[in-house]
Amino acid sequence: MKRSRIIGTGSYVPARVLTNHDLAKLIDTSDAWITERTGIKERRIAGPDETTSELALRAARLALGAAHVKPRDIDLVLVATATPDMFFPATACLVQDRLGVRPGPAFDISAACSGFIYGLSVADQYIKTGAARTVLLVGAELFSRIVDWTDRSTCVLFGDGAGAVVLRADSTKHGLLSVHLHADGSQWELLNVPSVGSQPLTALDQVRAAKTAPRPQTIRMKGNETFRVAVRTLEQAAREALEANQLDASDIALLIPHQANMRIIQATAKRLGLPMSRVFVNLDRYGNTSAASIPIALDEAVREHRLSEGELVLFEAFGGGLTWGSAVVRW
Ligand code: COA
16 A cells, blocks of 8 residues: 655744743743743744745755655645735745746645644645655744734744655555544634634725725634643544554654644643653744644654654644644654
């Protein structure tokens, strides 16, 4: 049976570092509060000229290089993002163009922080059915553009960045063993960013709105509730992945969780009985980069030689939607 194997990874984060101390000069917060409640010490913030597609492109080039794959060999381009350059075209189309990938399919995936795991599932369906042999999957976000920088309960959490993987059909025992996805739209209010489609305007309103500056849409979040649901849901997602593969947590060499909050990561690891030495954490340096968080973490894990051939990796994510999911990869 064909498997989707990750044959190259890459990541890119903007150069500008915004530390907790920097934030404390802008809003009523402190390094101590942010560190204790979230584990985050700093995050990256894109420059005014940087775009989501630019970040995605840089990560994608590195992943292609690591995989020794030419753009012409890519059959499908996927970009998981909640912060696309434009409503349309898809950011994946912009990446496809700038990379010089031939005109096969290219589209974005909207599943907020679970976007990368949703993307793994889509890539896997294309590969397993033979519709694609080689897939480029990128998670890229510019959350600094959609946070309300006056809301201290959300703006301290997020950052910008991109991570990418190249997946290829493989007939060995390596590759994606399972992906499980879930969504519960009834909980959309926990975490959201409104867009144009949710705001019915009368013709008169439209004329008035055109005369006023557009109001940027920003993240709205019920932090406490989101925290509780995240811990519960991530444990379920991990257990579902383990059971489907008849694995025990002790079989997992590395858990790469979505990097949202250190306390969520620690609580999930504890519930699963996994020591933190087998959990990859980099949110202290990047904060929550939404769909980019897992592929950035994976790329760093690869570069730090945290994964050996044949070892099992568990990914898990949770985000707005609500959406959540898990995946197991034999490296
Ligand atoms: N600095 C200082 N104080 C802050 C603050 C900040 N950045 N943000 C909030 N506070 C204050 C609150 O105003 C509140 O003060 P009060 O008690 O005087 O009203 C106090 O800290 C406690 O707020 P609370 O919201 O209960 O804190 P918390 O321990 O739940 O932590 C989050 C808040 C946001 C860190 C936490 O709820 C969380 O991480 N939730 C999950 C968010 C997440 O990961 N979302 C993405 C999922 S993909």
